[in-house]
Amino acid sequence: MAVMELLGQARAHVDSGALFAELAGLVAYPTVSDAADGRAAIQAYFDEVLTPALTALGCEVTQHVNPDPAGGPFLVGVRLESAELPTLLCYGHADVVGEAGPWGEGRDPWTLTADGDRWYGRGTADNKGQHLINLTALRLVLAGRGRLGFNLKFLFETGEEIGSPGLAEFAAQEKELLAADVLIASDGPRLDAATPTLFLGARGGIRIGLDVDLHPGGHHSGNWGGVLRNPATTLAGAIASLVDGHGRVQVPELLPPELPRSVREALAHVVVPEPDDTWGDPRLTPAERLYGWNTLEVLSLAAADVDRPVNAIPGRARAVLQLRYVAGTDVGRIAPVLREHLAARGFPMVSVTTEAGFRASRTPVGNPWVSWARTALNEVADRPVALLPNFGGGLPNHVFTDVLGLATLWLPHSYPGCNQHAPDEHLLAPVAREGLVLATALFDALGSAPPAHQKNPSGWSE
Structure with a gap:
């Protein structure tokens, strides 16, 4: 299937209401990682949502006990097409935060509701909506091509909102299971609602x-x-x-x-919305202060x-x-x-x-996976993709760079005003639509023309 037809299917999937309907089912699980009822909901989410989704992608799915009793289990799906192909590791987290106060208009956090372009519900932005978009993109590529054109491994954890206890230990124990050439994942916000963004790590x-x-x-x-x-x-x-x-x-x-x-150089053209120019080191631009x-x-x-x-x-x-x-x-x-x-x-x-908390880490800007991804995204994006060496918040990126030795590419499907961790968390429909197009294009490019893959990004200079 031609790539433009594939991207048309991605747009239609959102416009038809199919993505909204699927996300409603995910939001209904109150998967709060620091609550007993939440742990039960997480197990149900694994069994009833994620395992079927990974199985439909042709993955062999296994569940693993967390080596840290403070954390919940891990779920891993593996689809191997050929030892000659590059291997992609994807990541998402099934847990969400607990409630931080009443929601507007009497909204129920566990019921997805739409108000214009805003899709309200706990986990819509962090992280269920984001990993659903990536799972959907993989499904579209597989259906359109009849194969992915790469090997796939998908890791889900259940304690990101409480600091990812046990994730680094699990990755160290299961290096062979999680061995890959590159991580492509989605979490955190893009630069702003209108700007497609690729970031390479976290503070x-x-x-x-x-x-x-x-x-x-x-x-x-x-x-x-x-x-x-x-x-x-x-x-x-x-x-x-x-x-x-x-x-x-x-x-x-x-x-x-x-x-x-x-x-x-990567931050030279990045514009931070509404900075306070009287705050922070005056020798640095707002983008350098926030991301560098x-x-x-x-x-x-x-x-x-x-x-x-x-x-x-x-x-x-x-x-x-x-x-x-x-x-x-x-x-x-x-x-x-x-x-x-x-x-x-x-x-x-x-x-x-x-x-x-989380350790700082990032993939060097000069890593070949970075230029490959940026080129693939810019070919289909409506405006140039912003490249951030790292985003401002924290993620367990160091597990993938330092423990597994991977290049890390984060393609966020949310935006800074999403009310993540707060009442009225929401996903913007236009961002979700563009995110599904970008993720589909990136996975299709990986199956068509991957770069000469590198096992260890640390050899590439900043």
Whole structure:
């Protein structure tokens, strides 16, 4: 089947309402990974949705126990056509977040509803709608060609929303099962609703707790003011020594060693919607600050009761900060570096703790899979595809680059305003339509003219 006919089928699949109907069935499963009822729903989602979908693609499907008891099971589908063909690994996560408040217009999170171009429902954007689009694209290619033209492996996890416990260990244990030449997956948002986007990795995240616990309760501000150290003032000064009032990081060890030229060139034409030009390092463009550099953000800050203040110096003040960092940053000594920095500036009384999340990672911009994918997408996209070395948030991309040694290509089918993790999460119908066209074109190109595939992207320079 000619590629244009295949892409016409992709558009028709959305326009006919078929994709909406399928997604409604997926949204109905309340697959919340940190709830007991959610774990039962996840098992049903595996058995009743994903296993039949993978079987229909000609995959042998196996379920695997998570080596980490904090995480749920994994599902793997494998279709092998020929040892001479490249092998594609796809990824998705079956779990969703729990509820974060009431939805507008009395909407039920577990019932897909349409309001204009917005398809509301929990998991529509993160991640059921995205992996459904990829499964549908694979199905269209297989039906149109009679074969994929490549080997397929599809991995589903069930704990991405709680930090992917056990995923790295599982990948290390099952390297042969998951061995492939390239990862193509979909998660996170594209640059904006109108711009097709390809990103190659993710920033990492580390939470930093600061605690100034000095007195067993409040002390009258008139009787003690001027002679008793104030924990809140101390904490404010400590934070300002880490990141100033304009968002500029003050600790060199919290920054990457450089902004690679290839990353800067890739971001040269990327426009970030509505940036605050007074925030962050003025030497960098908004795109470089968001996708190529590190940021230190204050997530929460507390001392006493801000809604009912009394005339007392608080006994304790606390804050939680987050370092979002790019690949190449040395984060092995974050806690001692911060303690040393604060002590040198007169704040030895500030306690520092750290908690690591996803690690930063990205496939080098110069990897041949990147140029291949960008060319294939640009041939069918209505406007040039934005290439991001990594997106701003966190994903378990390091499992695929560092553990499995794969080039990673992320083709997101959502957009920044999707209300992911919040009430009224939704998928935009035009983005879903274009996403299905792009995914179908990319999989068809892989079956028709793959690049000379490389097993290890690390040999390619930034």
